Amino acid sequence: MDTKLKMSKYNFFTSDKEGNLIIYNFLSGITSLTKVLKSDVEKFKQLFLANNEIEDESCVEHTEAVNYLIKSGILIASDINENVLYDSVQYNQVYDSKLVLTILPTGKCNFRCPYCFETPQSFCRDEMTIDSQNALLKYLQKAIPNHRALHISWFGGEPLLSPDVIKRLSDKFIRICSVRHLPYSADIITNGYLLDADMFDMLYKLNV
Ligand code: SF4
Incomplete structure (x- = not known):
């Protein structure tokens, strides 16, 4: 060469x-x-x-x-x-990419794994309030026109302790993406303890 x-x-x-x-x-x-x-x-x-x-x-x-x-x-x-090269990377990240958001529906967790990086203080964080959810939706409405897809990562604490938050926000995210014909996907980081058939069914229907 x-x-x-x-x-x-x-x-x-x-x-x-x-x-x-x-x-x-x-x-x-x-x-x-x-x-x-x-x-x-x-x-x-x-x-x-x-x-x-x-x-x-x-x-x-x-x-x-x-x-x-x-x-x-x-x-x-x-x-x-x-x-x-830098300009092109920057452009792709800002205008042409998938918007990826990591959301903590709650800071609480039903486990206390010894290796966990969460602190006792973070385990005391309450469920995401309606005000915070609405602020997030407002942000999303503003940001989404600059992106070509939306991906949500549900994180915590243990996110399955707050299925109602996941359900409410997912419904809104799916709707926001549908009206713009944008692909929507999601994943979840969970200890799986609450993942029964009903929970699985709900998550599946919400593209998680
Ligand atoms: S399940 Fe996850 S968040 Fe909960 S204590 Fe274990 S590592 Fe930490």
């Missing part, structure tokens, strides 16, 4: 407690997260950070690493104009 390569200007570098180098690329997102072991950091710097342009031949022995960095968006062809 003759292509010259360069490091993306959207790379972010930091180190972890062990001194390994952590790289994140803001254009590629979470899939770009890469760790360079402490023992390889100097070599990495020599190969990839010492020059603005990287001759691909210089990396021949490191093909696997180079391929990985290219796939992660950390290393790119030197003739790519990243400003244009």
Whole structure:
């Protein structure tokens, strides 16, 4: 391959407690997260950070690493104009994408899993009020014209403790999408304890 390569200007570098180098690329997102072991950091710097342009031949022995960095968006062809790339990513996110909302119908949970990141305070959060639901619907009515689909993720606490909120909001979301001919989908993150046949039936009818 003759292509010259360069490091993306959207790379972010930091180190972890062990001194390994952590790289994140803001254009590629979470899939770009890469760790360079402490023992390889100097070599990495020599190969990839010492020059603005990287001759691909210089990396021949490191093909696997180079391929990985290219796939992660950390290393790119030197003739790519990243400003244009950024504008296109931004445009797609704002105007052309699926609107994805994560909603907590309640902060309460019927479990106390030892590994849970929720705190005793968050478990005290009450069910979403009608005012909050209406504010969310108002936001959605304003935002939806800029998107091509709506996806809702029901989260908590344990969302199945508040099926009425899920039902009421889902009915409204489905209606808002129907009148605009937009696809609607939803998922739920639940411990499943309350998932009996009736609950399943309700969720199924609500596209969850
Ligand atoms: S079910 Fe989920 S929210 Fe509830 S305690 Fe367990 S991990 Fe936390």
